[in-house]
Amino acid sequence: MSPTRTSDVLVVGGGIIGLVTAWRAAQRGLATAVVDPEPGGGAARVAAGMLAAVTELHYGEETLLGLNLASARRYPGFAAELTELTGHDLGYRACGTLAVALDADDRAHLRELHALQQRSGLDSQWLSGRDCRRLEPMLAPGVRGGLRVDGDHQIDPRRLAAALVTACERAGVTVHRARAERLVVAGDRATGVVTADGTELGAGQVVLAAGSLSGRLAGVPADVLPPVRPVKGQVVRLTMPARHGPFLNRTVRAVVRGSHVYLVPRENGELVIGATSEEMGWDTTVTAGGVYELLRDAHELVPGITELPLTETLAGLRPASPDNAPLLGPTELEGLLLATGHHRNGVLLTPVTGDAMAEALTTGALPEVARPFTPRRFGAAVRTEQPA
Numbered sequence: 132m133s134p135t136r137t138s139d140v141l142v143v144g145g146g147i148i149g150l151v152t153a154w155r156a157a158q159r160g161l162a163t164a165v166v167d168p169e170p171g172g173g174a175a176r177v178a179a180g181m182l183a184a185v186t187e188l189h190y191g192e193e194t195l196l197g198l199n200l201a202s203a204r205r206y207p208g209f210a211a212e213l214t215e216l217t218g219h220d221l222g223y224r225a226c227g228t229l230a231v232a233l234d235a236d237d238r239a240h241l242r243e244l245h246a247l248q249q250r251s252g253l254d255s256q257w258l259s260g261r262d263c264r265r266l267e268p269m270l271a272p273g274v275r276g277g278l279r280v281d282g283d284h285q286i287d288p289r290r291l292a293a294a295l296v297t298a299c300e301r302a303g304v305t306v307h308r309a310r311a312e313r314l315v316v317a318g319d320r321a322t323g324v325v326t327a328d329g330t331e332l333g334a335g336q337v338v339l340a341a342g343s344l345s346g347r348l349a350g351v352p353a354d355v356l357p358p359v360r361p362v363k364g365q366v367v368r369l370t371m372p373a374r375h376g377p378f379l380n381r382t383v384r385a386v387v388r389g390s391h392v393y394l395v396p397r398e399n400g401e402l403v404i405g406a407t408s409e410e411m412g413w414d415t416t417v418t419a420g421g422v423y424e425l426l427r428d429a430h431e432l433v434p435g436i437t438e439l440p441l442t443e444t445l446a447g448l449r450p451a452s453p454d455n456a457p458l459l460g461p462t463e464l465e466g467l468l469l470a471t472g473h474h475r476n477g478v479l480l481t482p483v484t485g486d487a488m489a490e491a492l493t494t495g496a497l498p499e500v501a502r503p504f505t506p507r508r509f510g511a512a513v514r515t516e517q518p519a
């Protein structure tokens with residue numbers, strides 16, 4: 132084994148969640164390192180980057196809503212700080228979102244969502260089909276109504292990841308371009324990891340932030356292994372014409388025959404259409420069926436997409452937890468913390484995750500807003516289920 136290199140904090144995983152954790156920890160004066168074969172990669176390479184706390188509200192996720200809103204509120208300041216520090220334009224766009232209905236079932240679904248949003252004190256406005264088309268002239272004539280949510284914005288996750296890599300470099304974070312193979316546990320605490328080439332990276336605290344791979348690191352004791360699973364999402368990227376004014380002004384989304392579809396127009400002309408949601412294990416194949424369904428549903432919403440060049444198809448893995456909410460902060464194993472399980476909300480939750488993890492790493496405790504997301508919520512449930 133190669134000699135040990137040590138830091139105060141070692142973050143396993145250099146996706147946006149690992150990078151924001153490392154950056155914020157380094158800003159607090161902790162000697163921080165990240166280990167990842169491809170820093171800046173991961174699910175953010177595929178994600179559309181909707182900041183959709185209101186339009187992605189689901190029944191039973193009211194606690195998560197609090198965290199999502201807290202992060203959405205931090206976004207303007209977070210994006211400005213990151214741009215100021217790194218010079219990177221993040222593609223942050225306060226454009227709002229329009230969720231539309233194509234038939235009576237979609238309309239009923241959207242009415243339910245509107246009622247839930249209102250009960251939750253959220254800002255959204257019901258529009259007739261005609262008013263939807265007035266806002267977005269490219270919408271299909273058959274649109275029956277919609278919800279205008281001016282507070283759900285977007286960011287370009289690839290640019291966000293690149294900016295976080297630069298921010299980490301500037302803050303003095305050491306980046307090990309390697310794959311973490313095994314957690315090292317000495318006595319009753321985590322003390323580092325061993326990489327694929329046998330190097331031991333020692334640390335005062337280890338943060339497991341490896342997305343859907345977080346549940347697979349060897350050496351993590353079974354009772355603290357995060358219960359995350361991969362949920363596959365396929366996306367398609369098209370290019371919008373520059374010449375006739377905006378193709379779409381804001382994110383447009385709908386539920387079509389039970390499947391969610393969204394179209395996210397970027398200022399640089401990219402139109403991201405997503406996303407499938409598939410329980411397919413570790414498979415990241417782009418399938419004809421997945422692309423067909425996305426284009427078919429998007430075409431029902433915005434028929435003009437068939438004229439646009441198709442520039443990319445890609446699949447990624449959302450790290451999903453049993454309650455669809457992230458696992459943040461200390462585990463029952465001394466020295467091991469988690470920042471994973473962000474499922475559909477990784478991009479949205481990046482600012483609040485960085486702040487919460489930096490707090491946990493410096494003080495040992497999560498801030499109030501993140502406390503419901505302790506990984507211990509699952510450990511306790513497992514233990515009470517065991518026979519006496």
Ligand code: GLY
Pocket residue numbers: 181187364405406449474475476
């Ligand atoms: N939040 C969008 C998605 O997970 O597809």
